[in-house]
Amino acid sequence: MNLSRRETRLNGTERCAAVSRALGPVYDVIVNLQGDAPLTPPWFLEALIEAIDADPDCGVATPVLRCDQQALDGFLEDRRAGRVGGTTAVFDAAGRGLYFSKEVIPYTGRGMKPGESIPVFHHVGAYAYRRNALLDYVDWRTGPLETWEGLEQLRFLENGAVVRCVEVQARGRVFWELNNPGDVPRIEAALASQGMD
Template sequence: MSGPATPGVGIIIPARFASTRYPGKPLATLAGAGGVARTLIERSWRAASAVPGVDFVAVATDDTRIAQEVERFGGTAIMTPESCANGTERCAAAVAQMANPPEIVVNLQGDAPLTPAYVVTDLIARLRGDASAAMATPAVRCTPSLYRHLTDDQKAGRVGGTTVVADGQSRALYFSKRVLPYLPDDWPDDRACPAFLHLGVYAYRPAALAAYAAWPVCVLEQVEGLEQLRFLHYGAPVAIVECAAPDWDVVELNNPSDVPIVEAMLRQRGSD
């Protein structure tokens, strides 16, 4: 059982071996700019460790093979139950084992090693400056071309990304795998697009994580397949942080076919 939160920030990388689309994904190897092959979980840990102002980084997993790999490259692994349904539940299970958890916990997904460090620091700053928010998560304003790409995917029956709609105080109203909001076909390209692409990084307070784990799963969370909707269902304020779009594609490793794409991005960025 976790005790009172202490000042500081911790990054937790949830990682599971079982995956319908890509079993064993955290242990997949990716070659960087220098040709050095590192596992996905090591690259994710390195990305997390490069974020300034973070006190510790840990991997939360339910598989001893992943834990052994984390220990091999010098990281810290926290064993969590197989029953965790998503990354937020896994982070909650890890924090529950800490005697003095940090005041802010960041969930940096283990399949997105290209996430820019400034995204995480922006989330931390927002949560520290907004005492009423339970959680903060980033979004990038869609360009006209990105919006068209998302709607083209939708028309073709593909899920091309998650969008988020926020209120005037930058609090989330809804997240969806549908493209929201709807824009008329004659929306001018020189006018700011009101659609935002959500990036799957989360910063929480320990109390919000504990509450999340205690709440029953909600229907919208199930049908959309979006874990963050549980916060909205139970009335927990979610702060949306508009981040600048990075100079590279923040590609996630979801399928084996994504490996060469991510490796190309690593070479482009000079990541060893």
């Protein structure tokens, strides 16, 4: 089977659905890694699989990483410079995604109180899906939020599906995604520090 990207497959979720449909019901859980996130550690994926295995009603799970001050500063600097950088996520107490944006959400302009945790979560470009959620996804039309933000996971939200946000820990590793040319040196340095240069 040729798994290469076809022009009719607009995003990774659609490509995963096409592969799942072609293979048939062999695999109930499909994991999607995105090529712009080479620093994604294996425990992020393990957390997704654990979350989806623990909840039979969970159709989609994706990792989120609480921003430290350096990551938040990177997001805010990208915005000030007019660059679209990574994606941020907000979710409820049960981990159900409320919204994903290429803007920094929630608003951070009020300043932080001493000892307060940064409430901004970096959405990591990886997903675990149940097969039925993928097949539903490709039957739905692209909505205005997905179109405006350019974020495929918003199609689930726009159609009333739950996207489970699974909080993960960096465990001392630098995590950043390749969104702009200026991200290349940062990612190369992180890979070198992990002995992968």
